Amino acid sequence: MSFTGVMRPGHAAIRVMDMDESVTYYTERLGLIKTDEDDQGRVYLKAWDELDCFSIVLREADAPGIDYTGYKTYSRADMDDLVKKLEDYGIDIEWIADGELNNCGERARFQTPSGHSFELYADKKQIGDGLGRVNPNPWPEGLKGMQVYRFDHVLLYGPKIIETTKIFTDVLGFDLTERVLSPEGEMNVSFVSCSNKAHDLAFVEYPEPNKLHHVSFMLMTWEEVLRAADLMSMHDISIDIGPTRHGITRGRTIYFFDPSGNRNEVFCGDYTWYPDREPITWTAEELGRAIFYHDRRLNENFLTVVT
Amino acid sequence: MLKKFIIVIEDTGEEFTCTPERNVLKAMEQLGRKGIPVGCRGGGCGVCRVQVVGNGLYRTGKMSREQVPAEDEEKGICLACKLFPEGDLNLKVLGKWQNIFLNGTQLQK
Structure with a gap:
């Protein structure tokens, strides 16, 4: 183990x-x-x-x-x-x-x-997925909406993200998987993993403390991301951007907002992280492509709207 | 006949109509108009902060108190995504992207 x-x-x-x-x-x-x-x-x-x-x-x-x-x-x-x-x-x-x-x-x-x-x-009661641990079916019937599989990660905005990231990497055993460097060469975006996901947590440098950029939920396929987007239009859910591809983490994604304006993401398909890998670095001049791989330019809404 | 009110964004002179059931931001977006920055559309992020100028009649939905403290609300400040007209309205844009829209400047760091 x-x-x-x-x-x-x-x-x-x-x-x-x-x-x-x-x-x-x-x-x-x-x-x-x-x-x-x-x-x-x-x-x-x-x-x-x-x-x-x-x-x-x-x-x-x-x-x-x-x-x-x-x-x-x-x-x-x-x-x-x-x-x-x-x-x-x-x-x-x-x-x-x-x-x-x-x-x-x-x-x-x-x-x-x-x-x-x-x-x-360390402790939280397990109630299971309704399928059991002996000869289970692959998924339960009666699921609703986007049918997200799990709460996957959060991306948070705040000051001093270099110091903050060090707590996770140097003390809690997370790995730095990806980072963005400012024009001055300072890390201003960090992605860290405590598992072999491409990220379990991410930070963006921002003057105001304690801000939420998004709470993310995992899907398995691009088709499910598209279906989630369809549901957003059916129910007039506020869409931020997508469906599209991230350069960072390679995720296929769509961003949208809950009824109080908290940003949510559903995504699929990042890569498997192993601790013997070097972190991936994105430079300031390629930031557009790093964030939205197809648009290839910075999106004011995505970068500045937080709760 | 559906009631429609005229919304004027004083900063840019942009003018569009909005029904009492529709929030001002949505009316603007659906007509392809611009002038008020669009954020979460849920009353949370504060990007679409506006001030109702003069004595326009309106009601508002739930808005983040962090973005619209009670004393601001008394001055007619609200979020356009939670602003429903009950008469013609003149608005001033207070949202975070004002400079981008009015001066065409780059995203401010």
């Missing part, structure tokens, strides 16, 4: 302005499954191919954005080891009690210089 430490992005807590409208969107349109609701009114959702009981938590608030992103470790021992490494690195840990989120164990929360909150946790 070579896959330990931080395993995957396990949850994102998203602020929405109208809970009913948002639950309809995340379930009927994206195709997440509502699994729970708590006494604070937060709604818990999972994608069908995830086994843990939630990956998205919605909280009603008067401004959209992201509260925190949680990463699941392989074991409690791994979590404790990583927390100690964070503390040794000089990062303060805030402990969030077992059960503060329904069916989720103790969480270790910390802030990055970019202004974002992250959590490590």
Whole structure:
């Protein structure tokens, strides 16, 4: 077993302005499954191919954005080891009690210089995908909307992303997979992986702290991305850009917005990352192609619209 | 006969019509007009911030308080994607891309 430490992005807590409208969107349109609701009114959702009981938590608030992103470790021992490494690195840990989120164990929360909150946790109740672990069928019937397979990653905007990225690569064992260099040669976009996905998290340098660029969900095929785009027009969902291809990560993608203006992505087809690879570097003059491979030019909306 | 109101963007002189059920940003986009920067279209990002000038009648949907604090709302500031006319409206563009649209300058870093 070579896959330990931080395993995957396990949850994102998203602020929405109208809970009913948002639950309809995340379930009927994206195709997440509502699994729970708590006494604070937060709604818990999972994608069908995830086994843990939630990956998205919605909280009603008067401004959209992201509260925190949680990463699941392989074991409690791994979590404790990583927390100690964070503390040794000089990062303060805030402990969030077992059960503060329904069916989720103790969480270790910390802030990055970019202004974002992250959590490590080891335990979350598994409720499965409805197919079982013995002679399962390949997919469940009755899925809705875009039928996303999993919550895949977030891209966050904030200051000091070089320092922020170092916490993930030097302390938490992530690999830098891709980066963009400014005209001055400084990294201003970073993609990092804790697995063998092309990215489990990404940052873009931006003056305002704690901003959300997008929450991404995985599909398997280009046809499914096209079908997702069709559903967006059927239901008048605000499309940002796509379907198209990224240079960075090679992903085939479409960007759109939830009813509160939080950007979402569905994508398919990035590459397999291995830790013996050199990170990919994109230079400032090729940034247009790096972001949208066909358009080959910078898109103001994509670069500046955040919540 | 469907009620239609005239929306004037004072910055550019752009003029288009909008029904009371349609938000101003969508009316602008659907007529292929320009003048107000388009962002998330969901009241979240603040890119389409405008100010209603004078005594125009309108209602608004839910908007991010980060982008439109209560004191701004009292001054007629709102997000065009959540602005529904109930009379003719004159608007001033306050959104983040104002310079790009008015001066044709590059994206500001």
